[in-house]
Amino acid sequence: MADKNREKWMARFQVRLALQPGVDRAVVLQAVKEVTAHCADTGEHPQAAFGDPDAYAVQAAARLVPADRVARTKRHNAVADAFGSALKRAGDIAGL
Template sequence: MPKKDQKTDMAREKDREKWMARFQVRLAMQPGVDRAVVLQAVKDVTGHCAGTGEHPRTAFGDPDAYAVQAAARLVPADRAARAKQHNAVVDALGSVLDRTGGLAGL
């Protein structure tokens, strides 16, 4: 049976993994974010936490909010703007299709 310290370490590790998973998902949802951006952000977070021993929540706060900050820092503004514009067009088209009941054959 694991000792109390081992249970605490296991719980801390599970919480760290949950934070990282949430961060990655939210980051990937940001406009203009690609695989390279996600990998760089994860490398930045894990490197910081490994060097300081801090939990990512302690170092970076809420994973959703930090995902927005990381995207703003790592994604070039023009690429993010193009992605936002593309998403708006896709959303508008989806809305039209929803209202018309879709188009036969699409």
């Protein structure tokens, strides 16, 4: 049962981490390696060591992703969102 809970915590952590601005595969792998190593060394469950997986994902991203990459990703996402909204409005106007 403990292994199943550990797997669920790790899966949720990875998904939430991957959704943070600027996070790439290397950041996810580094964070997972850190959590796994800590838990192996201490015997702690990740919930006990790091708390809520969603909150820890935000903390890990803030620590591991350079601020300029976060800002660049947020700008890119804002442009993409604006473009998507414009396309939707154009489709609505055209009746598509």
